[in-house]
Amino acid sequence: MNEYTFPILYGVAVGVLTRLYLLRTDYRQYPTYLHGRTIHIALGAIAAGLGTIAVPAIMEKEFAAITFLALAASQFRDVRNMERNTLNELDQYELVPRGKTYIEGIAIVFEGRNYLVIFVSFFSTLFYLMWNVWAALVVSVIGIMVARRFMSGSRLKDIADVKYVKPHFEGAGLYVDNIYIMNIGLPARREEILRYGMGFILTPKNFNARTTIANLGQRQAILHDVSTALGIYRDSGTPALVPLAKRDLNDGRVGVFILPQVKDVEKAKAVIENVPVLESAIRMPAKRRWKRRGGGSDDA
Amino acid sequence: MTHEKMILAIITTNAENVAGGAPIFVCRTKEEMEQIATNLEAILDGIAHELSDGLFVIVKH
Numbered sequence: 001m002n003e004y005t006f007p008i009l010y011g012v013a014v015g016v017l018t019r020l021y022l023l024r025t026d027y028r029q030y031p032t033y034l035h036g037r038t039i040h041i042a043l044g045a046i047a048a049g050l051g052t053i054a055v056p057a058i059m060e061k062e063f064a065a066i067t068f069l070a071l072a073a074s075q076f077r078d079v080r081n082m083e084r085n086t087l088n089e090l091d092q093y094e095l096v097p098r099g100k101t102y103i104e105g106i107a108i109v110f111e112g113r114n115y116l117v118i119f120v121s122f123f124s125t126l127f128y129l130m131w132n133v134w135a136a137l138v139v140s141v142i143g144i145m146v147a148r149r150f151m152s153g154s155r156l157k158d159i160a161d162v163k164y165v166k167p168h169f170e171g172a173g174l175y176v177d178n179i180y181i182m183n184i185g186l187p188a189r190r191e192e193i194l195r196y197g198m199g200f201i202l203t204p205k206n207f208n209a210r211t212t213i214a215n216l217g218q219r220q221a222i223l224h225d226v227s228t229a230l231g232i233y234r235d236s237g238t239p240a241l242v243p244l245a246k247r248d249l250n251d252g253r254v255g256v257f258i259l260p261q262v263k264d265v266e267k268a269k270a271v272i273e274n275v276p277v278l279e280s281a282i283r284m285p286a287k288r289r290w291k292r293r294g295g296g297s298d299d300a
Numbered sequence: 301m302t303h304e305k306m307i308l309a310i311i312t313t314n315a316e317n318v319a320g321g322a323p324i325f326v327c328r329t330k331e332e333m334e335q336i337a338t339n340l341e342a343i344l345d346g347i348a349h350e351l352s353d354g355l356f357v358i359v360k361h
Contacts, residue, residue: 171350172349172350182347183347183349183350184347184348184350185337185347185348185349185350185356185357186337186338186341186348187334188334189341189348236345239345239347239361240341240347
């Protein structure tokens with residue numbers, strides 16, 4: 001026992017609590033199982049330890065110890081690889097796959113959250129050692145709140161309006177509003193599709209959103225989330241019963257066609273509105289600063 | 301060589317309109333054509349698409 005024992009224990013505890021708080025099993029159903037959770041809690045504890053130890057190391061002028069943080073960075077990059085590989089493997093057996101963009105998004109989040117844990121632990125211990133446990137408590141709470149803010153990105157409802165439209169057939173073509181989805185030949189299939197199918201039109205709120213919801217990964221994420229939340233009327237070997245999202249080339253609206261097991265318009269609408277906007281799908285063409293012709297700016 | 305999409309079978313009531321590399325099933329009636337298309341769809345894990353009245357193709361996606 002020395003002067004650092006309690007600050008370190010406190011820092012690690014806060015770090016692990018942050019990780020636990022961020023590690024919720026929600027409608028995305030991941031990670032669901034005890035072993036998946038164990039891995040992440042263990043890694044969270046390591047991250048918390050690293051963040052915490054950095055403070056006494058600096059105070060003791062042991063600057064070499066800080067290089068451990070570099071080690072931590074490569075360690076957590078492996079976490080990202082691990083998540084990506086696991087989810088990619090699992091994705092092959094999903095009736096409606098998540099898609100690579102969504103998987104990449106989840107993997108990034110897992111890596112990022114470990115860094116958040118490091119920050120929270122670092123500042124908690126720092127304030128404990130510089131002032132007292134109360135200051136540390138305040139900083140921890142603020143830290144967890146900041147981590148939570150970082151964690152939750154924007155939702156689909158922030159960038160697009162969602163409207164229910166009943167799908168219909170024109171000949172063999174399946175349409176949601178005026179957006180062509182696919183060609184269904186068999187009359188029996190058409191009946192099934194009209195009975196179980198639901199259509200939604202996503203109208204982008206601005207030009208940036210138009211490009212974002214056009215992203216194929218973003219569209220796949222929508223289909224996956226709806227299918228997870230409401231079930232899916234589909235089996236292997238029935239490729240005709242597939243949820244699809246197609247785009248209206250004229251105005252950038254996206255027509256989403258889904259086959260949920262629970263046919264509840266309000267629920268489906270709520271699920272679609274709450275689909276996360278994937279980091280890797282976000283495009284901001286309107287943010288580009290146009291270079292004036294002949295101007296001296298060299299941001300190419 | 302692998303194909304992203306390909307026509308696995310053609311089912312028609314009008315044999316004069318079709319020819320080519322995929323197996324062709326010529327049927328007498330529309331009902332028979334739909335029946336065969338349903339079966340082939342299930343067997344081949346493809347989708348039955350209607351190209352025109354009396355012409356179905358099974359496509360692997």
